[in-house]
Amino acid sequence: MNLLVNIDVDDLSAAERFYVDAFGVRVGRRLGADVIELLGLAAPIYLLRKSVGSAPFKGSRQTRDYARHWTPVHLDLVVDDVDATVARAVAAGAVLESPARSHEWGRVAGLADPWGNGFCVLQFLGRGYDALADA
Helix, strand or coil: CCCCEEEEECCHHHHHHHHHHHHCCEEEEECCCCEEEEECCCCCEEEEECCCCCCCCCCCCCCCCCCCCCCCCCEEEECCCHHHHHHHHHHHCCEEEEEEEECCCEEEEEEECCCCCEEEEEEECCCCCHHHHCC
């Protein structure tokens, strides 16, 4: 089994620039006019052009608006340097929602991309999540 990450955006060119600049990923392929594959992380990311106001599925009462929204599923990007990655992401257009804070297992910062998708940047320190296994 494999994992693919799909992110809906309304501006494919802007999303490509953001993700390449923020995280150093590269374009793998363009799949037609509405999909870009990004490579360089553990799982490929597919940017999918979806219009503002379009329904995510048939019969949905909600539509896409790309304002900041909450979802129970988000991306965690594991990096070697939280501060450098946050600075790079913010320079590319991310919104810093919670500055990096330290925990027993490492450091984490919370951000949102320009399309309202939340993500965290994690830096494991010491034993990482294994430090929680002893608790």
